[in-house]
Amino acid sequence: MLKLRQAAKKYEDQVIFSNIDIAVKAGDIVSILGPSGCGKTSLLRCIAGLAAFTEGELFIDSREVTRIKAENRPVVLMFQEPLLFPHLTVLQNAIYGMKHGKRKLSRKERIRQAEEMLKKIEMFEWKDRYPSQLSGGQQQRVSLARALLLQPSLLLLDEPFSSLDAHLRHSLRIWVRDFLKQEGVTALFVTHDREEAAVMSDRLIVMKDGKLQQEGEPREVYEQPLNKDVADFMSDGLHLDGEFYTASSLSISGSQAGTYQGIIEHPLFAYGYTFYRIKIPELEQSVVVRSDEVREEGQQVSIAVQQKGSAADD
Ligand SMILES: Nc1ncnc2c1ncn2[C@@H]1O[C@H](COP(=O)(O)OP(=O)(O)OP(=O)(O)O)[C@@H](O)[C@H]1O
Ligand SMILES: [Mg+2]
Incomplete structure (x- = not known):
């Protein structure tokens, strides 16, 4: 579903990341785990097309998209903050992206799909409320609905739970994982929380200082860290x-x-x-x-x- 080859990003002389190779299978959730400042958000932004790679090639759905504009990539990026429009209701927020999306749907069909999605995320009863009337977790669920209504080939999530309190975060991440699995969504999930990475993902990638350190199943990385940096970050031992x-x-x-x-x-x-x-x-x-x-x-x-x-x- 996603193939990234020898990707690098520089800002002037500063190398943010380099030599990054990533492959994600359809339906898998892959976490990118690493300390603050290691380049996780920069990498997601380049995959989404919000910034350009300095080097490397990106394929999504077997199509090269390295130089394709963000709006033409089959990708949606979900941020740390829900970023809902305060003056729009839950339903209007959910529909918003579809209006500007590539799929030309009638207004009736957009509403039908959005209502169906709101039912799935258990927010249908809230469809006429405004974001300020929702909890942080509910807002994040609505922004997930909005993202999935665009039917992206790949969903990118940049620490989507970090603005939530610990309890909500724990329950929501399991809910989101089960939901993405049920819907068969392919996702790349960024976090600096190793427990969250282990809970969420089929595979995980550990990054440090802009370099990919190790890639594998969570248990494999936890039990057999390849180097001291990975062990310090990921393992107890x-x-x-x-x-x-x-x-x-x-x-x-x-x-x-x-x-x-x-x-x-x-x-x-x-x-x-x-x-x-x-x-x-x-x-x-x-x-x-x-x-x-x-x-x-x-x-x-x-x-x-x-x-x-x-x-x-x-
Ligand atoms: N537009 C930019 N211009 C110059 N430097 C940038 C730019 N965006 C990010 N950087 C630098 O890239 C490095 C990596 O930042 P990035 O936001 O990707 O880290 P991160 O891994 O997401 O960290 P965190 O876990 O804190 O979110 C930082 O040193 C940052 O200062
Ligand atoms: Mg970040």
């Missing part, structure tokens, strides 16, 4: 002599005979368990290890590492 040990191979050992000495930084509570973030000064790394024993901040502990290939590994 330890780098030792060029090898990566997942958090599951680490434990707090009672004796001082443990392999590494660490200092408890703080507890983390998740899913009924307590984890501790532990700094290991000699390795200049921090790890997160589960422990059922209560530990104090600043307490010294020993970290044991289950060696690869040993019994507990398989």
Whole structure:
């Protein structure tokens, strides 16, 4: 569905990203994950045609669109903010893009399709309300409806949930994922939240400093980060002599005979368990290890590492 070859973007002398190769299969949701400023939004803007690639080729639906204008690309970009027109109702907002779109539909047909879409996103009862009368999550759902009514081959989402509070964000991202899957939408989804990337996507791409670092299924990237940058960003575990040990191979050992000495930084509570973030000064790394024993901040502990290939590994 999407093929990007050797893409690069420069602003004057500054390289924003380079050597980017991405392929997305029809119906897949692919996340682009990376720290702030690594070039994610710039990349999406170039794919959408809002900015031009300095180098590279872009194919969508097997058609080269590298130099095609934004409005003629079969792509819709959804932003962080819902960007609805405040003076238009939900229905008018949903229809808005279709009026200016390439598909020439009668007004009646536009309304029919928009109403059907509003039913799907569970916003039909709100069709005559104005954006200011909706919650942030409802507004984002309406902007998703507006995007999908344009029937793009590819939907681009740039941190669409980041303006929402944590609870809403958690429920909405699952809802959106299920909805996109059900509709068979192909999507490229940008986030700097690794959990969100894992929840949302079939595959993920980790970017740093304008370079593509790793591409794979979320679990594969999490368990086998290719380099330290990916591991720092995506995984919990330890780098030792060029090898990566997942958090599951680490434990707090009672004796001082443990392999590494660490200092408890703080507890983390998740899913009924307590984890501790532990700094290991000699390795200049921090790890997160589960422990059922209560530990104090600043307490010294020993970290044991289950060696690869040993019994507990398989
Ligand atoms: N129009 C522009 N002119 C010059 N530099 C730009 C322009 N747009 C973006 N940049 C630079 O490109 C770099 C990447 O920015 P970008 O917005 O793509 O990052 P990002 O990964 O989306 O970050 P965030 O997670 O904070 O949204 C930044 O250093 C930014 O200053
Ligand atoms: Mg951005």
